[in-house]
Amino acid sequence: MPSAPPVGIVVANHNNAAYVEKAIDSVARQTVRDLSVVIVDDASTDGSDEAIRHCLSRLNDGRFRYVKLDGNTGQGGAVRRGMAMLDTPFVSFLDSDDIWYEDFVARHLEVHLNADFPVALTYCDSHVIDAQNRLLAGTAWWFDSVDLGERTPRAIDPALVPRLDPATGALTYSPRRGLTFHPHWSAASATNTTASMMFRRSFVDLIMVPPDEALRLYVDFYLSTFASLLTGSIAIHEALYAYRMHGANKHSNATVPGGPYNSSSRRWRPIRDNVLKLIQVVLRDQADAIRRTFGKERHAMAEATVAEALRLSAVASDNGENDRKKTGTWLSRLLSRS
Numbered sequence: 001m002p003s004a005p006p007v008g009i010v011v012a013n014h015n016n017a018a019y020v021e022k023a024i025d026s027v028a029r030q031t032v033r034d035l036s037v038v039i040v041d042d043a044s045t046d047g048s049d050e051a052i053r054h055c056l057s058r059l060n061d062g063r064f065r066y067v068k069l070d071g072n073t074g075q076g077g078a079v080r081r082g083m084a085m086l087d088t089p090f091v092s093f094l095d096s097d098d099i100w101y102e103d104f105v106a107r108h109l110e111v112h113l114n115a116d117f118p119v120a121l122t123y124c125d126s127h128v129i130d131a132q133n134r135l136l137a138g139t140a141w142w143f144d145s146v147d148l149g150e151r152t153p154r155a156i157d158p159a160l161v162p163r164l165d166p167a168t169g170a171l172t173y174s175p176r177r178g179l180t181f182h183p184h185w186s187a188a189s190a191t192n193t194t195a196s197m198m199f200r201r202s203f204v205d206l207i208m209v210p211p212d213e214a215l216r217l218y219v220d221f222y223l224s225t226f227a228s229l230l231t232g233s234i235a236i237h238e239a240l241y242a243y244r245m246h247g248a249n250k251h252s253n254a255t256v257p258g259g260p261y262n263s264s265s266r267r268w269r270p271i272r273d274n275v276l277k278l279i280q281v282v283l284r285d286q287a288d289a290i291r292r293t294f295g296k297e298r299h300a301m302a303e304a305t306v307a308e309a310l311r312l313s314a315v316a317s318d319n320g321e322n323d324r325k326k327t328g329t330w331l332s333r334l335l336s337r338s
Contacts (some may be wrong), residue, residue: 004032004034004109004113005034005088005089005090005109006034006035006036006088006089006090007032007034007035007036007088007090007091007092007105007109007198008035008036008037008038008083008086008087008088008090008091008092008201009027009035009036009037009038009091009092009093009094009105010037010038010040010078010079010082010083010086010091010092010093010094011023011024011027011037011038011039011040011082011093011094011096012040012042012075012078012079012082012093012094012095012096013039013040013041013042013044013048013052013078013096014041014042014043014044014048014072014078014096015044015045015046015048016044016046016048016096016097017044017046017047017048017050017051018131018246019096019097019131019244019246020039020048020051020052020055020096020097021051021052021054021055022099022133023094023095023096023097023098023099023100024039024052024055024056024059024064025055025059026094026099026100026101026102026104026241027064027094027100028059028061028064029102030100030102030103030104030105030106031102031103031105031106032105032106032109035063035105036063036086036087036088037063037064037065038064038065038066038067038082038083038085038086039052039056039064039065039066039067039082040067040068040069040078040079040081040082041066041067041068041069042069042072042073042074042075042077042078043068043069043070043071043072043073048096049068052066053066065085067081067082067085069081073212073216074212074213074215074216074217075194075215075216075217075218075219076208076210076212076214076215076216076219076222077212077215077216079093079208079219080208080212083201083204083205083208086201088201089200089201089202090108090109090112090198090199090200090201091198091199091201091204092104092105092108092195092197092198092199093194093195093197093219094194094195095193095194095195097244097246098193098195098241098242098243098244099129099133099241099242099244100195100240100241101239101240101241101242103240104124104240104241105198107124107236107238107240108122108124108198108236108240109198111179111234111236112198112200112234114179114234116181117181117232118200118231119181119227119231119232119233119234120199120200120203120227120230120231120233121191121197121198121199121203121223121224121227121228121231121233121234122197122198122233122234122235122236123191123192123196123197123198123224123233123234123235123236124192124196124235124236124237124238124239124240124241125139125140125143125144125192125196125235125236125237125238125239125240126139126140126143126192126193126195126196126239126240126241126242126243127139127239127241127242127243128140128242128243128244128245128256129242129243129244129245130244130245130246131244131246133242135171135242136245136256137256138160138162138173138239139160139239140192140193140243141259141260141261142190142192142260142263143190143191143192143196143235144180144190144191144235144237159174159176160173160174160176173239175238176237176238177237177238178236178237178238179234179235179236179237180234180235180237181232181233181234182228182232182233182234182235183232184228184229184232184301184305185225185228185229185302185305186305186309187309187312187313189225189228191220191224191228191233191235192220192243193220193243194219194220195241195243196220196240196241196243197220197223197224199223199227203227203230203231204223206286206289206290206293207223207226207230207282207286207290208223209282209285209286210222210278210281210282214278215278218271218275221271221272221275222275222278222279225275225276225279226279226282229279229301229302229305229306230290230293230294230298230299230302231294245263269313269316269317272313273310273313276306276309276310276313277310279306280303280306280307280310283299283302283303283306284303287299290302
């Protein structure tokens with residue numbers, strides 16, 4: 001029987017000295033041992049270098065290598081530098097303030113090697129934790145296209161509720177093995193954060209071409225959108241990692257009030273549209289390579305899908321601006337009568 005391929009991992013860090021050792025330790029604890037790991041410090045100024053060196057010295061694990069960058073390149077540049085030191089057919093990227101559970105790599109690799117359909121991307125659900133590793137939510141609400149329009153009551157599977165050990169405070173969830181194949185991307189699609197994903201290396205090499213300054217953040221949205229457009233993706237309905245919201249995240253700097261909360265104080269639509277426009281540029285500039293790899297029809301479908309998403313976003317933006325103007329006029333009249 002054939003054996004499993006090795007997996008490459010890049011842990012990109014910038015000013016996460018308080019959490020980076022926990023992230024590295026979570027990689028070292030993976031049940032899959034055939035790993036090649038590169039830790040990239042993106043010119044941190046907070047003591048991260050000392051924390052990383054201390055951790056790697058303690059682990060004394062030959063699978064781990066360390067690169068400290070002299071200048072800050074952003075998430076895309078750090079990931080690219082780490083990948084340059086890897087030659088594995090599968091890669092994952094762990095944000096240095098998140099934590100993988102021990103079976104993260106094993107489960108993703110199993111799903112990638114399914115006997116149904118090969119994809120460029122697998123992604124999983126997550127728990128949400130705070131700075132002290134305390135659980136804030138048992139799922140990422142944005143995982144796998146949650147229906148925000150539901151209005152009727154529905155039952156919740158008791159298996160989704162954890163068991164709490166009152167003596168220790170430990171929470172235990174029942175295993176879940178559900179998978180969903182998504183053959184196409186749409187503007188309503190949702191995956192998860194960088195730490196939720198495993199990619200085929202050849203796919204990342206093909207489309208990870210924008211300059212570092214164009215991908216200082218949101219590498220996850222760029223890569224996952226491209227993968228869903230060109231190959232489809234598979235969602236793993238298990239929380240295989242913990243996403244940390246500690247209050248100083250690069251993006252998710254808000255709180256968890258419940259409901260379909262906005263994890264960031266930044267407006268998502270402009271961010272999303274900028275990434276989609278970048279994808280348009282790459283679809284145009286890399287058209288020959290993408291057509292050779294995925295075919296003319298898939299390339300044309302990807303171009304049309306992104307163009308339509310941007311068109312609808314512009315219409316929604318114009319309508320929103322008109323609504324704001326109407327509200328402002330109404331409010332002005334109300335105040336003038338008071």
